[in-house]
Amino acid sequence: MTQRVKKAGDILRDVSLDLLPGQLTAIAGSSGAGKTVLLETLAGLRTPAQGVVLHDGSRPGPAGPEFGLVPQEDIIHRELPLGRTLRYAAGLRMAPGTPPAVVDEAVTAALGTLGLSRRTGVPVGSLSGGERKRASIAVELLTRPRVLFLDEPTSGLDPVTGADLMRTLRTLAGQGTTVLVTTHTPADLAVCDQVVFLSPHGTPAYTGPAAGLCAAFAVPSVEEVYGAVAAGARVAAEPLGELTRPETETRAAAPLVRLGAGTLRQWALLTRRGAETLLRNRLSVAVLVGSPVMIVAMFAVLFRAGAFDPRSPDPGSSAMILFWIAFGAFFFGLSDGLLQICTELPVLRRERLAGMRLGPYVASKLTVMLPVLAVADAVLLAVLRALDRLPTADWPTYGSLFVTSVLASAAALALGLLASAAVREPGQATLMLPLLCFPQVLFSGAFVPVPRMAWAGRAISWAMTPHELAGGS
Ligand SMILES: Nc1ncnc2c1ncn2[C@@H]1O[C@H](COP(=O)(O)OP(=O)(O)O)[C@@H](O)[C@H]1O
Ligand SMILES: [Mg+2]
Structure with a gap:
């Protein structure tokens, strides 16, 4: 095997070398x-x-x-046990239809080669630095x-x-x-x-x-x-x-053909891995559970029971209630989306090179997050109704309110995913949260009535969720 490089941009000049098997x-x-x-x-x-x-x-x-490529950053999820993370990696990289026994065999062999056989059940985050580096190498050895x-x-x-x-x-x-x-x-x-x-x-x-x-x-x-x-x-x-120079090629086994999994299989694997990673990550569970609790608590503290009684209608408080439900739905979607991609960029980058497609990846994020958001929105409405913070209304009204909330959450999730893909690390993503919430609060019409806004503000307010909600319910 020969590889030669001469001058890559102005960074490297006149490099020329051969790499031989076994070297x-x-x-x-x-x-x-x-x-x-x-x-x-x-x-x-x-x-x-x-x-x-x-x-x-x-x-x-x-x-x-x-070829196998081990970048400087770890290319495996820290939350998952070593054996499971390797099995997911193998599933994504091996040809469609590879029997599970072959996958297991490849995982066992890679772990054995790197002396990690006894660490299979340990979460990657709990491994030592050296073991974690070996684990990243094991991922690459899966396909020989x-x-x-x-x-x-x-x-x-x-x-x-x-x-x-x-x-x-x-x-x-x-x-x-x-x-x-x-x-x-x-x-x-x-x-x-x-x-x-x-x-x-x-x-x-x-x-x-x-x-x-x-x-x-x-x-x-x-x-x-x-x-x-x-x-x-x-x-x-x-x-x-x-x-x-080795006299002969001592390669024992031929490389496994690496076609990459098909779209549907990629989606299924990524969805399962995404759900598992989410549930095992304390921060993401805290965000998932914490944001609905926070919004419900704020609602309960801000408004008295029966504050939105339809028998004494008040245009100001109707706008408020719509604003709060819309903001809650928006906040859930955004906060859940923001940490989704930036926390696994090195893994994503490496797997893209190994043939993972973005369609199944994004679809898997939506598959994992949308049910979670639907539950959060339902809990928000149910708890507020139970506390009498929301007025009595018939089922179709609450049904359409729920559907519109889920749509608002989905839109915010998409925005969160976009922002998560745009930043480099979780710290920056956290900064995006207030930044993206501000327009939602200011242009919703709950604080400054829309007709009193400057024309640009009125235009922006059309993109905000209370408008959708007002139309939807
Ligand atoms: N995509 C890029 N565009 C411009 N400069 C780059 C790019 N990638 C690397 N460089 C520059 O090339 C030089 C060598 O970088 P690198 O190969 O990362 O160094 P190292 O030897 O530490 O690995 C550095 O000065 C770096 O800033
Ligand atoms: Mg370097």
Whole structure:
């Protein structure tokens, strides 16, 4: 297998290297040298500006079936037990119709290879840092890739755990897998066959056998190579020599064909995993239960029992009651949607590359959340009626009120999902909550009557839910 890169943008210049089956290659260099960019270019995720990357003589497409990619972030849900999260990952990646026994076998084999067999039942979040990294690697081993790319697998690990992980990768390479890692830890290079040492400007200062690195720079230790490279030292590419080339391909098993699951199966798997992740996550359960409790409590405290008696109608309080129900429905949908996507971005990104489609993904979110929202809306109406905060009315009135509330929640859920996909992390999503609630409160017409608004305000108020509710009930 040959891969060559020459110049990816201005970040990397004149990189040229071969990766051979059974070899463990490291891309070393200081932070910002371009290690990740080089790894992603070699994996086919970025197209080089000049030159080519070849996998077995042809250009790789993204998500080529035969490579595994372990990014720096964890690519598994922290809430789920290790065994279950691997089974979901296997279901999503393996060809449709793969028998459950084969899936189980792949999961057991991957866990065994990484020494995690006895941690199957432990939630991923409770694993140690080293175990979690191994778990991410196990996900990639499920489909028995021929090439494995890992971005800084040892960063954040203590030296002993890091060395242990490097030895595991060494073993994987020994079994015939081509392994490429990026690292800025000098000790990691000891078990590698080949090293590409990038200068801070993205030019290779050294490409050759790991064993010859120190000698090439005439320094006693790898630490000092960093100093020499920073000072501008550069060594012409060394021939790898026959030493590190395995004589035969020792690959025992052929890679499993990875077509990815069909749309319906993806939706079913993602829905099950989504529901399970949701229920096991304390924060999301707190939001699910907490927001209806909060809205109902506010309603009960703000208004006296019988405040909305139809026998003494008051246009101001009618607007209020509509506003509160609409706002409740909107708030449930928005708060539930906001944490849905940003909390699993690394998983989502990785699975997209492995063939997961966005249609089934979004559909699975709606399938999990809409019933939850419908229950919350029903509870809101039922409790407020029971507390006499809502007036007596016939079933069709409450029925249409309920349907309209669910529609308002669904619209807010869609808005929440959109915002969740737009932000980078949960902290930002939390900031979006008040930001997106403000227009809903101010332009609803409950505080400033719509006819008294400026024309732009009147236009915005049409998009707010009390209008829908007023029309609906
Ligand atoms: N998509 C991008 N657009 C512009 N610059 C980028 C992009 N990705 C990375 N870079 C820049 O390329 C350089 C190398 O980045 P990276 O490969 O992530 O470094 P590292 O060696 O720490 O992994 C950095 O200066 C980074 O800011
Ligand atoms: Mg990096």
